[in-house]
Amino acid sequence: MPVRFFIPxxxxxxxxxxxxxxxxxxxxISKLYFxxxxxxxLGIIGSLWAGGDWLLTVIVTLFSVILPIxxxxxxxxxxxxxxxxAQVLHRWIGILSKWSMxxxxxxxxxxxxxxxxxxxxxxxQPGLWFFTASAILSAVATHFIVREEKSxx
Numbered sequence: 001m002p003v004r005f006f007i008p009x010x011x012x013x014x015x016x017x018x019x020x021x022x023x024x025x026x027x028x029i030s031k032l033y034f035x036x037x038x039x040x041x042l043g044i045i046g047s048l049w050a051g052g053d054w055l056l057t058v059i060v061t062l063f064s065v066i067l068p069i070x071x072x073x074x075x076x077x078x079x080x081x082x083x084x085x086a087q088v089l090h091r092w093i094g095i096l097s098k099w100s101m102x103x104x105x106x107x108x109x110x111x112x113x114x115x116x117x118x119x120x121x122x123x124x125q126p127g128l129w130f131f132t133a134s135a136i137l138s139a140v141a142t143h144f145i146v147r148e149e150k151s152x153x
Contacts, residue, residue, distance in 0.1 A: 003144050003147075003148065004144075004148060006141075006144065007079045007141050007144050007145060007148075008079060010137045010138075010140055010141035010144070011072065011075055011076055011079055011137075011138070011141045013133075013137055014072060014075075014133075014134045014137035014138040014141060015072050015076075015134075017130040017131070017133045017134040017137065018068055018069070018072060018130075018131070018134035018138075020126070020127065020130040020131075021041065021127050021128070021129075021130035021131025021132070021133075021134050022040065022041050022042050022065065022127075022131070023040050023041075023042060023127070024040055024125065024126050024127035024130060025038035025039060025040055025125040025126070025127050026039060026040060026041055026044070026124070026125055026127040026128045026131070027039070027122045027123060027124055027125050027127075027128060028122070028123045028125055029122050030123075038125060040127055041060075041064055041065070041127065041131065042065075044060070045057055045060055045061055045064075045065070048060065063099070063102050064131075067096065067099055067102070068134065068135065068138070070096060071093075071096040071099075071138055071142070072134075072138055074089055074092045074093055074096060075093060075138060075141055075142050075145060077089050078090065078093055078145045078149075079141070079145055090146065090149055093142050093145060093146060096142075
């Protein structure tokens with residue numbers, strides 16, 4: 001079976017898991033054994049904004065929401081072989097792929113910070129795994145798209 005068959009499947013699953021990763025709880029945070037929180041990535045961004053951490057809000061939003069959505073949108077267009085934008089899309093996929101796991105690293109740092117603060121314990125929840133799966137699947141799909149474009153030329 002050709003690789004071309006799997007690209008739309010990977011992109012669909014990556015898009016679906018990104019939506020779940022943004023909205024499902026990323027972690028369970030227990031503070032002093034009395035208070036539990038299960039924030040999603042979008043909830044964390046909202047809390048940062050409400051707390052006045054605008055620069056951190058922008059950084060997290062850019063690298064954990066906008067960049068993955070942009071990368072998936074570009075990958076979908078490239079997989080659909082939009083003729084007018086083939087070269088531009090190929091160039092952007094290369095640029096976006098270089099930043100593909102930064103979003104997962106940023107979320108992992110948030111969990112690490114919560115765990116090492118000593119005031120709370122943080123346990124990964126399904127949102128983190130969906131978010132990670134999306135990053136990996138979009139990277140795989142992007143790799144196949146670029147490889148297919150190179151072999152076609």
